[in-house]
Amino acid sequence: MVDGKAKSGPLLDIRNLRIEATVYPPGEVPRTITLVHDVSLTLEKGKVLGLIGESGAGKSTIGLSSMGYGRGGVRITGGEVILNGRDILKGGKEGLRKLRGREVCYVAQSAAAAFNPAHRLMDQVVEATLLHGTATRAEAEKRAVALFKKLSLPNPETIGERFPHQVSGGQLQRVMTAMALCSEPDLIVFDEPTTALDVTTQIDVLSAIKDAIRDTHVAALYITHDLAVVAQVSDEIMVLRHGRLVEWGGTRQIIKEPRQEYTNALVSVHEIEHQEQQPGTTPMLSVKNVTAAYGGGHIKVLKNVSVDIFPGQTLAVVGESGSGKSTLARAITGLLPPEQGSVVFDGRTLANRLADRSKEDLRQLQMIYQMADVAMNPRQTVGTIIGRPLEFYFGMKGRERDKRVAELLDEIEMGKGFIDRYPAELSGGQKQRVCIARSLAAKPKLIICDEVTSALDPLVAHGILKLLLNLQQIEKVAYLFITHDLATVKSIADSIAVMYRGEVVRYGPKSKVLTPPFDAYTDLLLSSVPEMEIGWLEKAIKGRRMESAGN
């Protein structure tokens, strides 16, 4: 630790922080926007403060300000950032460089992207320590190996010799935590460290991070949009919105007795009332024993998968990344022709290949994607985007088409005013709504929703899910809902298929699938979903240890 610093007072004291950026909207005069409005916070040594809010709330920006860092053209224009008793904003570039990687370290959201692919892990882990001269290489490497052990990484002695691409995402995230801890900093900024991970991996990483924080007495700013996650690791929570402080209090107070309406909305976001529908007699779409593979049949990603979707109902497909759920959608739509098995729609077998399907078949199956912004042509207006399927499938033109576009915009709760807007002018949630309207324009019987809410903030995602359920009532459309988020599944599904390594391991009506006794994988999946309850993490980990001891 750095000597000669003030021993009294908080470790980090941010006062009236103001952060601005210049934006360059196409075709307009550049203007300055304020990202963070006079936010103040203090953090004691060894404590963890959770920063929570939706995207654009300024939480990462505030987190990085503790290192005097602004992403892109972001500038700190006001206030003080007092770390270890001095205002780091007054220390100049050289002063900032001395504290980065020594007093404050950073753990990024995607460790897979944050590690340099060209260097071995160990070289990167000890780099900051060596740079700041706090240890010799041998000492630093010894420290790193001890940290790998503490973070329960496999082969702690040799994992440092590997390159980033040779290590899984969850392991990389732990290596990154070790990298931050290696230079024995006073403060670590965790920026959504588990958001990019599967829930089953998230729980391990989360518990490793929590133990490491406890044992090393390092203070932390823990940035996330997931309240249930932050409730597991933080002493205090600060809720932010649009760059302003909403509420700041102890973890228990924030999640049990929120004082602000917005916090309350965040806490209760997951509950949607949905009456489960019983499966009908004849399915509208049947996937029969489908096997599909990539790489000319070498890598089997779907193994003998069979599911049914009934008219006007929702089948949710859940599983972690690599379980084959998106591949199932590709097989159904014909983008990846199945090697074996068939897809039966409305009593007739669909051609395996997309190119062999009739226009009518194409119309009946529509898709909505995770990334709404890349699923739309940025140079077309909302009116053109939604009008395109109307022209293509129904030959609608002119006023008739515009009238239908306006109706669809109404259905997705966006006004006529949006007809002439471009996708870049819409928020994330609005973009996804336009994609929904575009798929509805074809009047399909089935819409495949591939992780449609994963890239959205919880409150926005909530709105989209409610909209989808309403539209199902009006249009009688069925959904195949692909997601890794079990809360979403609970809200909207009628039946559920749990996938693991290309196979359906559990399938049936929602109430049955979510009622014990569970198979091992479903149990693991369900018990890994963070709950908004203090001490959940310890309980879940303990439950697992007992199980693995008993099994």
Add this chain to the structure above:
Amino acid sequence: MSSPIVKLVAQRIALGILLLLAVSVLIFAGTQILPGDVAQAILGQSATPESLANLREQLGLNQPAYIRYFHWLGGVLTGDLGTAMSSGQDIATSIKERLWNTLFLAFWAAIVAIPLAITLGLIAVRYRDGWVDKLISGVALASTSFPEFFIGYLLVFYFAVQHQWFPAISTVYDGMSFGERLQAIALPAAALTLVVLAHMMRMTRAAILNVMQSAYVETAELKGLSASAVIRKHAFPNAIAPIINVVMLNLAYLVVGVVVVEVIFVYPGMGQYLVDHVTKRDVPVVQAVGLIFAAVYITLNIVADIAAIVANPRLRHPK
């Protein structure tokens, strides 16, 4: 080395050989399409039909084209490039010395140009959008935009005529010492450097800037590394593949594209040799030089491909 690399490298080499064969067919076919033939060229306008027929018989020109092609190819593979019509000399022997001269010039131009271009690229990235960056880009672009003969004459005027530091004519001959040779090629090497500099410099800058957006560059900055250390240690190793590609293209240009510069400085290299014999319509020499140029080009591109493969840690260290 691991198996995926060996396989990829073998593939590239095999492709290169195939490509070279295709080029040899093209070169041969191209020279066949030209009006007149070797016999006509040797004997000139006044030749009688009988003497033409005799010579054709003697040179094997009456045989079908594909047999002559394989005959030629067989010769090339055994190091026999034929004899020049104009002088009757063995082509392989006269080329050997000139190829050596060309490679000597290209080597010294490359030794200066490549590190200079990459360093300037790194500096431009370090001070991006500032005046240093703009100055480097501007000067490099200007030097590339001037035709090479113009740069050549400018150098001659300034360094040979006005100051007489270097000779205006870069004649090299046997028995010259190494230092004398270096002095002789200083001006053509400088001209070549100025021609290829900007391309490599700008590509280096663009490739590194592209990598500078990555999350791992931010990680490095947040470790407290200085801006130049971030560029050198974290950005450059990941930008190496496109840089190698453009460097190899320019190396190939240094060997193959030196014709104009060699003519200006009267340097006895391959380019001069080619130009001389094109004017004399000496088809066997043109074929041989064309094939050698193609081989150089293809080889350097294979080297670039292989270097890019080897530079990729994912291929070097598979899971």
